[in-house]
Amino acid sequence: MGKFILCALVGGSAFAGFLGAQLAPSAAANSVQQTEFHSRNDAVSTKPVVIELFTSQGCSSCPPADMLAKRLAKDDALLVITRPVTYWDRLGWKDTLAREDNTRLQRAYAAKGNAGSGVYTPQIVVNGGGGAVGSRENDIRSLVRRADWSGPFIAASTDDSGQVNVTINGRSDHMSGVSLVALSSEETVQIGRGENGGRTMHYTNVVKAERNLGSWRGKPKQYAIPPEYLKISGADKYAILVQRPGAGPIVAAKLLDI
Numbered sequence: 001m002g003k004f005i006l007c008a009l010v011g012g013s014a015f016a017g018f019l020g021a022q023l024a025p026s027a028a029a030n031s032v033q034q035t036e037f038h039s040r041n042d043a044v045s046t047k048p049v050v051i052e053l054f055t056s057q058g059c060s061s062c063p064p065a066d067m068l069a070k071r072l073a074k075d076d077a078l079l080v081i082t083r084p085v086t087y088w089d090r091l092g093w094k095d096t097l098a099r100e101d102n103t104r105l106q107r108a109y110a111a112k113g114n115a116g117s118g119v120y121t122p123q124i125v126v127n128g129g130g131g132a133v134g135s136r137e138n139d140i141r142s143l144v145r146r147a148d149w150s151g152p153f154i155a156a157s158t159d160d161s162g163q164v165n166v167t168i169n170g171r172s173d174h175m176s177g178v179s180l181v182a183l184s185s186e187e188t189v190q191i192g193r194g195e196n197g198g199r200t201m202h203y204t205n206v207v208k209a210e211r212n213l214g215s216w217r218g219k220p221k222q223y224a225i226p227p228e229y230l231k232i233s234g235a236d237k238y239a240i241l242v243q244r245p246g247a248g249p250i251v252a253a254k255l256l257d258i
Helices: 002-009 027-046 063-072 100-112 137-145
Strands: 049-055 078-084 123-126 131-133 153-158 164-169 176-190 200-216 221-225 237-243 250-255
Touching (some): 049 063, 049 100, 049 137, 049 250, 063 078, 063 137, 063 200, 078 100, 100 123, 100 200, 123 137, 153 237, 153 250, 200 221, 200 237
Parallel strands (some): 049 078, 078 200
Antiparallel strands (some): 049 123, 153 164, 164 221, 176 200, 176 237, 237 250
């Protein structure tokens, strides 16, 4: 079943259209390009591109995507978030990590009609926009290269009480929601039945809980995260996401250093 759903969505090739021949730049142009390159690298070091992987323990096409997510997560310019979905549970194995909120989010992304959208596994959605088959690294990296990194900056500090104070600073005419996402950096699951029955599966940065911290609209604003928000069972890391309403684009993200 997993292979059937995967094959039905593999046909699109819209992600490679931006590639084209370029004239060799002059020495002066080279200097400008190098400056822009370093500026971009400086930006992405503090503004990671968010990669959300929709996967399932009941999907036989998902293990390669799960392994790719683990490799991509080693890149500091990326924030990989794994979101196991629930709609495979009816096929003989209930996903032990799945959350209905993940399924709802994927459906909301699909309703936007962006390139690569749909309700299928494995799927990766980049910065809340375009999607790709979750095991197709070239397509995913193409989306990452085109990601918008001009959004607001997020800074965070911890006071003596253990409270984390997050400040968002930037300019925007659009309202965005600010959320705290609790993640488990590693999960290992023995699958008992279904398409992956008998396999041992490994997952990276699995969502354990999410909490709304408020909204942001183009002015410096601080959000207080009390210590009890950072004690989610099974979570060992936390991230801030700034996302436009209705499963809109993710305009900023930060993995908290706590």
